[in-house]
Amino acid sequence: MDPRLESFLQLLDIMDKLRQECPWDKKQTFESLRHLTIEETYELSEAILEKDPVSMCKELGDLIMHIVFYAKIAEEQKDFTLQDVLEQICKKLRFRHPHVFGDITVKDDIDVKNNWEALKLKEGNKTVLGGVPMSLPAMVKSFRIQDKARSAGFDWEERHQVWDKVQEEIKELSQEIQEQDKEKMEAEFGDVFFSLVNAARLYGIDPEAALEHTNKKFIARFNYLESKANQMNKPLIRMTLEEMESLWQEAKQNGNPG
Numbered sequence: 001m002d003p004r005l006e007s008f009l010q011l012l013d014i015m016d017k018l019r020q021e022c023p024w025d026k027k028q029t030f031e032s033l034r035h036l037t038i039e040e041t042y043e044l045s046e047a048i049l050e051k052d053p054v055s056m057c058k059e060l061g062d063l064i065m066h067i068v069f070y071a072k073i074a075e076e077q078k079d080f081t082l083q084d085v086l087e088q089i090c091k092k093l094r095f096r097h098p099h100v101f102g103d104i105t106v107k108d109d110i111d112v113k114n115n116w117e118a119l120k121l122k123e124g125n126k127t128v129l130g131g132v133p134m135s136l137p138a139m140v141k142s143f144r145i146q147d148k149a150r151s152a153g154f155d156w157e158e159r160h161q162v163w164d165k166v167q168e169e170i171k172e173l174s175q176e177i178q179e180q181d182k183e184k185m186e187a188e189f190g191d192v193f194f195s196l197v198n199a200a201r202l203y204g205i206d207p208e209a210a211l212e213h214t215n216k217k218f219i220a221r222f223n224y225l226e227s228k229a230n231q232m233n234k235p236l237i238r239m240t241l242e243e244m245e246s247l248w249q250e251a252k253q254n255g256n257p258g
Helices: 003-021 023-027 030-049 053-076 082-096 109-123 138-151 159-179 182-202 207-231 241-253
Strands: none
Touching: 003 023, 003 053, 030 053, 030 207, 053 082, 082 109, 109 138, 138 182, 138 207, 159 182, 182 207, 207 241
16 A cells, blocks of 8 residues: 555544544534634744744644544535545646646746636636635735736736836825825825735745744844843843944844844
């Protein structure tokens, strides 16, 4: 037997036993597992950003377990089975890859993505943007919206043109800041963020990953600053901005991220 299949069957047997004998596992529902699945997905995302294959392996295992768990609950409720899940994804992958399983010819990955979106419309999505989940985090959602719009031909002719739009949005934000209308300021901040996400997309940058790297960089530097302040027996709240800036520059020079 293929060792991959053997390991998967072992997981199915474990899940059957847990649903029968473990008090916690017996109580779980789709709803109770949902937030845990989201948490596991973010843990996988963090492992990917950290380029940590050991953690990636662990987190992928957790996600596979969740998929099997959902399918087990569904089978008990006679909604669907794990076999239904697997057959459906196999069917979808064959349908959306006619250049592999059919007679369609593509030039590159751009052609593949464009065909993918066109085939999704045939499958039932009523609009180009209809397949973007409403529950996605705002930055991820804006990236997906813009990427899907691109697949329909709605994009800049040259990517450098996006910077004029960024500057335009910043100027409009600046004007609203002068007026101090909070509602309009919020709208313009949103436009600035949206235009920057668009710029990131055009230059092949994942804006979510970029922001998370900056978050980690800030945390490392701030922790250094706080540690140095503690060594000096001087709480940060009693330091001047000049003193903190000096330690901040020291953190950069001592090899903290960024």
